[in-house]
Amino acid sequence: MNSDELTNRARAATTLTMQVRQSxxxxxxxxxxxxxxxxxxxxVALGGCISINAPDKPIVIxxxxxIKQEVVYRLAADAGNTIxxxxxxx
Amino acid sequence: xxxxxSRLKHRPLALAAGALSLALLSLSAPAAxxxxxxxxxxxxxxxxxxxxxxxxxxxPTPPSAAVKRMADDINIKRKNIYADKAQANxxxxxxxxxxxxxxxxxxxxxxxxxxxxxxxxRTRTAEPPLRSELCPKVN
Numbered sequence: 246m247n248s249d250e251l252t253n254r255a256r257a258a259t260t261l262t263m264q265v266r267q268s269x270x271x272x273x274x275x276x277x278x279x280x281x282x283x284x285x286x287x288x289v290a291l292g293g294c295i296s297i298n299a300p301d302k303p304i305v306i307x308x309x310x311x312i313k314q315e316v317v318y319r320l321a322a323d324a325g326n327t328i329x330x331x332x333x334x335x
Numbered sequence: 336x337x338x339x340x341s342r343l344k345h346r347p348l349a350l351a352a353g354a355l356s357l358a359l360l361s362l363s364a365p366a367a368x369x370x371x372x373x374x375x376x377x378x379x380x381x382x383x384x385x386x387x388x389x390x391x392x393x394x395p396t397p398p399s400a401a402v403k404r405m406a407d408d409i410n411i412k413r414k415n416i417y418a419d420k421a422q423a424n425x426x427x428x429x430x431x432x433x434x435x436x437x438x439x440x441x442x443x444x445x446x447x448x449x450x451x452x453x454x455x456x457r458t459r460t461a462e463p464p465l466r467s468e469l470c471p472k473v474n
Binding site for chain 2: 333334
């Protein structure tokens with residue numbers, strides 16, 4: 246199904262390219278200059294879009310990434326006791 | 336002479352009484368710590384504070400100044416305890432706090448608020464709370 250779609254699209258593209266080629270000779274130099282200009286414009290525009298600014302806020306890393314499950318299991322019994330002993334603030 | 340004798344006789348009794356009162360004191364100290372401050376208990380019941388996944392109290396709704404001060408105070412005390420215990424167990428404060436958070440969320444009672452792993456605030460129901468995959472499983 247997918248490959249069918251892709252094939253069809255490729256065909257359409259080929260046809261278009263051929264059409265351009267058939268009538269290409271007449272304005273090729275001017276067209277090239279224009280294409281170059283458009284390309285340069287695109288590049289500038291793209292360059293503007295991709296420009297990266299330094300973040301003004303610190304990057305927050307998800308807490309869970311730094312914690313291993315084995316550590317949590319090892320601490321669980323002790324933490325349970327701690328909560329019981331200090332249940333006034335838990 | 337009679338007085339001195341009676342004093343001598345009563346000395347063991349006085350010592351025993353002293354020891355007993357000391358024992359009672361040391362017993363009553365943790366017992367007092369186990370009681371939640373009424374303002375804290377009230378804020379929990381009303382959902383003004385909830386248990387975060389990282390082991391500290393958070394605010395499901397914007398807190399009043401008094402509630403914020405109370406929760407900040409408790410969080411500072413918790414952090415002190417976490418730091419001590421983490422060092423004793425060769426773990427980081429964050430690891431110990433997170434583990435305590437797993438258990439604190441489990442201890443919430445229906446109606447209290449807690450933070451699910453995705454960061455959203457939930458109200459505890461009779462169902463088990465939504466907790467991180469890293470939390471110890473309960474049987």
